[in-house]
Amino acid sequence: MDAQGKKLWEAFSSPNYSDPSSTWFSKHNPQQAEDLFPLFAKRWQQSEEWKDCLNTVVYWYARANSAGPSPGIDTGIILAQVALERLAFHYLVLVKRSHTINQFKKLRASERLRLLFKKLRIPLAISKASPGLLEKKTINKSHDAPHALTIIRNNLVHPIKKDSIDGCYLDAWKLSLWYLELSILALCGYNGSYINRLTASTINELEPVPWSNQ
DSSP: OOTTSOOOOOOOOOOOOOOOOOOSSOTTOTHHHHHHHHHHHHHHHHOHHHHHHHHHHHHHHHHHSOOSSSSOHHHHHHHHHHHHHHHHHIIIIIISOOSOHHHHHHSOHHHHHHHHHHHHTOOOSOOTTOHHHHTOHHHHTSSSHHHHHHHHHHHHHOOSSOOOOTTOHHHHHHHHHHHHHHHHHHHHTOOSEEOOTTTOSSTTOOEEOGGGGO
16 A cells, blocks of 8 residues: 555465474364463463563474474473473462562572472373483483473583483473473463374374373
8 A cells, every 4th residue: 555545556375384393283173272272362361471471482482393403402492491481480489479589599490390390280200202311321310301301401501511411302302392382281271182292193193181180
């Protein structure tokens, strides 16, 4: 349109499209995404704090959920854990008020994630679905998945101990995204089915979210 509102040109075309990264719902079963949307919108509109949190976390999730050359799965591990810690702060400090800001700051990263997952009833154990983590002596000594993931993230960011973590990046990346997806779903109050990226062999293999059976 020109300054006077007269139409100058128009085009009819579809936008550029590329196959999206794997995620928690099946593109052949969009009912899952439809079920989540009103729950997500309700949280988004609940307060400016929730809006800011979800906006930030979903951005980091989208960036982390890419196995391509950019940003790469090593960066994805870091971004996913940043998003999880953001959720942990929002939920534990601002929503549940179980911790003050100073108390939260004093917690180890693994403790922050562990508390979040416990509150949301998401399993903590490293399962056989992450063999790359179970096979590493450095990781095998840890008590649970939050500890293992923070070991890997710390070695990526500041490898002081230079622990051998080669060969487990893919499993750590998938596990981090699994936790992030489930955390967002749980915080939105979603109780339907989802694709477990750790165990599903096809995009149509669905299972109930962990907390729906508890």
